[in-house]
Amino acid sequence: MLCEECGEKEAEKDVLLDGNSVSMCSRCASISSGVVVDKPTQDQVDDSKRMWRVKEILARSAGIPYTEKPVNLPNTLRTVSLEDLRRVDRDKKSAYQVRAESRMKRYSEESEKKNSADNIIEEAKTFKEEVD
Ligand SMILES: [Zn+2]
Numbered sequence: 001m002l003c004e005e006c007g008e009k010e011a012e013k014d015v016l017l018d019g020n021s022v023s024m025c026s027r028c029a030s031i032s033s034g035v036v037v038d039k040p041t042q043d044q045v046d047d048s049k050r051m052w053r054v055k056e057i058l059a060r061s062a063g064i065p066y067t068e069k070p071v072n073l074p075n076t077l078r079t080v081s082l083e084d085l086r087r088v089d090r091d092k093k094s095a096y097q098v099r100a101e102s103r104m105k106r107y108s109e110e111s112e113k114k115n116s117a118d119n120i121i122e123e124a125k126t127f128k129e130e131v132d
Helices: 026-031 042-049 054-062 082-131
Strands: 013-017 020-024 035-037
Touching (some): 013 026
Antiparallel strands (some): 013 020, 013 035
C-alpha cells in the first residue's frame, strides 16, 4: 500500500489526522501535524493482558524500574520471638559494655596525662626553689 499523502513511497505508519487514520510513509508521517500511532510491540500486548501489582503500577508511573524482590519488613511487622528479644537485649548490653570500657580507658589515659603534667609542674617548682 502506498502513502496516502504523497502516493510515492510505501505506507509504514498510521497517522491520526482530523479524526481519521491515514496511512503514510515515514517521511510524511514525521512532517504531518497528526499523531503517529505506533503498533504495540508483543511485550506491550502481553503486558496489557496480565494483572499488574499496585507497586508495579506506582513504580511505572513514577518512572522507577520495578524489580520484584523479597520485602524487608520492619521488626514491628515481623513475628518477634522471645529469643529475638533476648538477643537484642544481649546486643544492647554488650554495646553498653564496650562503650563503658572505652570511656574508662579514655578517662584513665586523660588522668595519666594530667598526672604527668602535674609531675612536670611539681618538678619545675622544685627546680625553681633550688635555683632561688
Ligand atoms: Zn508519503
